[in-house]
Amino acid sequence: MHWTTELLSSALAHVATQVSTGGPAKAPATPARPKRPLIPGVLLKFVMALSGAVLVLYLVVHMIGNLQIFWGPTAINGYAEWLRTLLEPVLGWEGLVWVVRIALLLSVVGHIWAATVLALRAKRARPVKYAAGNKVKGSYTARTMRWGGVIVLLFVIYHILDLTVGVANPVGEHLRPYENITAGFAPDRWYITLFYVISLVAIWFHLKHGLWSAIQTLGRSSNRREKTLKAAATVFTTVLIVGFLIVPISATFGWI
Amino acid sequence: MKVNLRVWRQTDPVDKGKMVDYTVEDASEDMSFLELIDVLNEKLILSGDEPIAFDHDCREGICGACSMVIDGQPHGPERATTTCQLHMRKFPDGATITVEPFRAGAFPVIKDLIVDRNAFDKIIQAGGYISANTGSAPEAHSTPVPKAAADRSFAAANCIGCGACVAACPNGSASLFLGAKLTHLGEMPQGQPERWDRVVNMVETHDDAGFGGCTNTGACATACPKEIPLDVISQLNHDYLKATVGGRRKK
Numbered sequence: 001m002h003w004t005t006e007l008l009s010s011a012l013a014h015v016a017t018q019v020s021t022g023g024p025a026k027a028p029a030t031p032a033r034p035k036r037p038l039i040p041g042v043l044l045k046f047v048m049a050l051s052g053a054v055l056v057l058y059l060v061v062h063m064i065g066n067l068q069i070f071w072g073p074t075a076i077n078g079y080a081e082w083l084r085t086l087l088e089p090v091l092g093w094e095g096l097v098w099v100v101r102i103a104l105l106l107s108v109v110g111h112i113w114a115a116t117v118l119a120l121r122a123k124r125a126r127p128v129k130y131a132a133g134n135k136v137k138g139s140y141t142a143r144t145m146r147w148g149g150v151i152v153l154l155f156v157i158y159h160i161l162d163l164t165v166g167v168a169n170p171v172g173e174h175l176r177p178y179e180n181i182t183a184g185f186a187p188d189r190w191y192i193t194l195f196y197v198i199s200l201v202a203i204w205f206h207l208k209h210g211l212w213s214a215i216q217t218l219g220r221s222s223n224r225r226e227k228t229l230k231a232a233a234t235v236f237t238t239v240l241i242v243g244f245l246i247v248p249i250s251a252t253f254g255w256i
Numbered sequence: 257m258k259v260n261l262r263v264w265r266q267t268d269p270v271d272k273g274k275m276v277d278y279t280v281e282d283a284s285e286d287m288s289f290l291e292l293i294d295v296l297n298e299k300l301i302l303s304g305d306e307p308i309a310f311d312h313d314c315r316e317g318i319c320g321a322c323s324m325v326i327d328g329q330p331h332g333p334e335r336a337t338t339t340c341q342l343h344m345r346k347f348p349d350g351a352t353i354t355v356e357p358f359r360a361g362a363f364p365v366i367k368d369l370i371v372d373r374n375a376f377d378k379i380i381q382a383g384g385y386i387s388a389n390t391g392s393a394p395e396a397h398s399t400p401v402p403k404a405a406a407d408r409s410f411a412a413a414n415c416i417g418c419g420a421c422v423a424a425c426p427n428g429s430a431s432l433f434l435g436a437k438l439t440h441l442g443e444m445p446q447g448q449p450e451r452w453d454r455v456v457n458m459v460e461t462h463d464d465a466g467f468g469g470c471t472n473t474g475a476c477a478t479a480c481p482k483e484i485p486l487d488v489i490s491q492l493n494h495d496y497l498k499a500t501v502g503g504r505r506k507k
Contacts, residue, residue: 040459041429041469042496118427118469125361125428125468131262131275132354135328136424138473143426145471213472216486219494223487 041121047114049214051107056207058104063243069256073178080177112153119146141209148206155199162192185251193252200241207237257344259283259292260352263308266365273365275354285345289332290315290322292344293355309368317341317481320416323423324369325356330420330479338418338481358423362430362466373419375465376433380417382461383454384437386446399445409443412436414482424479427468432476434462435488438495452505455495 065083068076084094091099137143158168163180166172171183185193211233215221221229250256259280266273280296287295290312297307313321322339326332332342347353355369363371401409415436422430438455441447447454470489477486499505 037463040463040496042459042493043500045469045493046497046501118471122427122429122468122471125466126359126426127361128359130325130328130356130359131264132325132328132356134424134426134475135333136330136475136479138424138426138475138478142471142473209472216472216490217470217493219490219492219497221487221490223485226487 037121039117041118044114044118045217047110048118049217051111051114052210052214054103054107055111056211058100059240059244063240066247067243069178069181069247070250076178076181077176080175084175108153108156112149115146115149139209141205142213144205145209145213148202151199151202152206155195155202158195159199181247182251182256185248187252187254190252193248196248197245200244203244204237204241207240208234211237257283257285257347257349259344259347260350261292261296262352262354263369264356264365265308265368266357267306267367269364269366283344285343287344288315288340289324289326289342289344290340309366309370311370312340315340318416320418323358323371323373323418323420325358325423327354330358330423331418331481335478336481336483338416341481358419360419360422360425360428360467362428363419363422371419373417375467376417376419376430378465379430379434379458379461380437382457383450384441384458386441386444386450388446401445405443409440412439412443412484412488415440415480415484416482418481420479420481421476421484422467424475425468425470426473426475427471428466429470429476430462430465430467431470431489431492432480432484432486434458435490435492436484439488439491442491442495451495452499455492455499456505459492459496 065079066076068079084097086096088095161168162184163169163177166174166180169180169184170186170189171179173179185196212221212230215229215233247256261278261280262275263278264273265276278296280292280299283292283295290310293308293310300307311321311323313319315322317338317340320338323330324332324339326339326342331337331339332346334342334346357363357365357369358371358373360371362375363373366372412435415433417433419430419433421432422428425431438458441454442451472486472489474486477484
């Protein structure tokens with residue numbers, strides 16, 4: 001296809017080197033090609049898609065569980081207790097919770113590791129920026145995946161300190177989610193609620209692209225299905241995020 | 257019409273290069289973008305300057321030789337159009353147009369607007385073909401191809417291998433190119449015997465050449481002068497998954 005280019009390029013490169021250096025004394029101009037990557041990029045994307053899927057499944061359960069707060073303190077505190085009794089005969093008290101936590105940790109580590117490797121490769125693959133800017137940008141959600149992901153990670157760390165460990169929460173009592181939530185999102189702590197809202201919007205952006213992208217990465221998208229899949233991803237993400245949002249907002253406005 | 261050009265000038269692969277301003281006073285709106293540079297080059301030669309080096313061949317939009325990023329868009333602002341088919345009437349009189357080479361680690365600049373696209377040839381060599389015994393052509397009806405498969409194969413075969421997808425991709429990935437070749441051959445009965453080796457070998461060669469990974473931004477499909485659909489990348493992932501994790505590829 002580009003056999004002409006190939007012939008031309010070697011000849012041109014030769015001539016060009018001589019022009020600039022005044023002789024063949026200088027080392028050949030071809031830049032060093034990177035070594036073979038250990039893991040193909042496509043496989044790293046599979047890691048991202050599958051670990052992302054685990055995290056999304058967890059978010060669905062998490063969101064539905066949160067809604068118990070609208071049934072009062074006994075409902076949600078009882079739910080927290082019940083989660084720890086699940087499969088107790090086999091795994092012991094809180095056993096399943098720890099199994100889920102380890103699965104989540106592995107998924108998060110896998111997701112971030114693959115993203116970092118791919119981001120570093122992408123940086124090498126596009127070392128020079130366009131003087132006129134890149135006008136063919138692609139979707140906004142896709143372009144904000146990396147930094148958006150960092151924001152989501154920072155939020156998750158704070159969220160765990162707030163409502164799992166309890167150190168960032170004014171009550172922070174174990175197995176008392178109702179008290180923790182209502183105190184954590186109390187009206188005078190509106191800035192915490194605002195932080196949660198902004199973070200959840202960031203997650204909305206991340207998932208809106210991530211869900212569809214995962215389907216494409218797993219080879220399940222097609223021209224015919226692309227629009228439907230994208231719409232389904234948007235609806236799913238919106239329902240999920242609204243489900244999360246109403247809890248802190250309701251706590252701040254005293255609707256619980 | 258008058259056109260102001262800001263063109264990337266680089267004498268050779270080691271030169272740092274810079275943007276240089278030129279003005280063409282007597283451009284015609286019926287000129288193609290390449291003809292505009294031809295006219296500018298004639299003036300440069302007459303005034304003893306080095307003409308701007310750029311790739312071109314058929315000037316019919318079918319060979320994939322012309323490249324350049326015009327105002328931040330590979331092949332310029334018009335959809336589904338190569339640089340050679342882009343006409344000056346698409347620009348306002350007195351426009352200032354920035355012209356740069358394709359930017360990608362795997363496409364090093366050779367001179368001015370010419371980049372080395374051998375990486376694409378290496379990907380094709382790794383599997384972008386079918387092996388067929390030569391001889392008289394077989395009876396066409398002896399190999400039935402479903403209409404939908406033929407259409408999809410044709411749409412993917414529109415790829416002219418110009419590299420605009422790589423130039424547009426924020427990750428410098430050639431996934432659209434890869435996907436186009438894999439879909440083009442993979443939809444055909446003749447492409448089946450080598451299908452699973454093809455995908456693995458082509459993906460490995462792609463990564464070796466220093467192209468990045470796909471983040472499904474869709475910039476490639478927007479920039480593509482042949483409108484290769486984004487779903488060929490889904491096909492690429494699908495085939496790769498089947499060949500490796502699915503164990504279809506015989507070692």
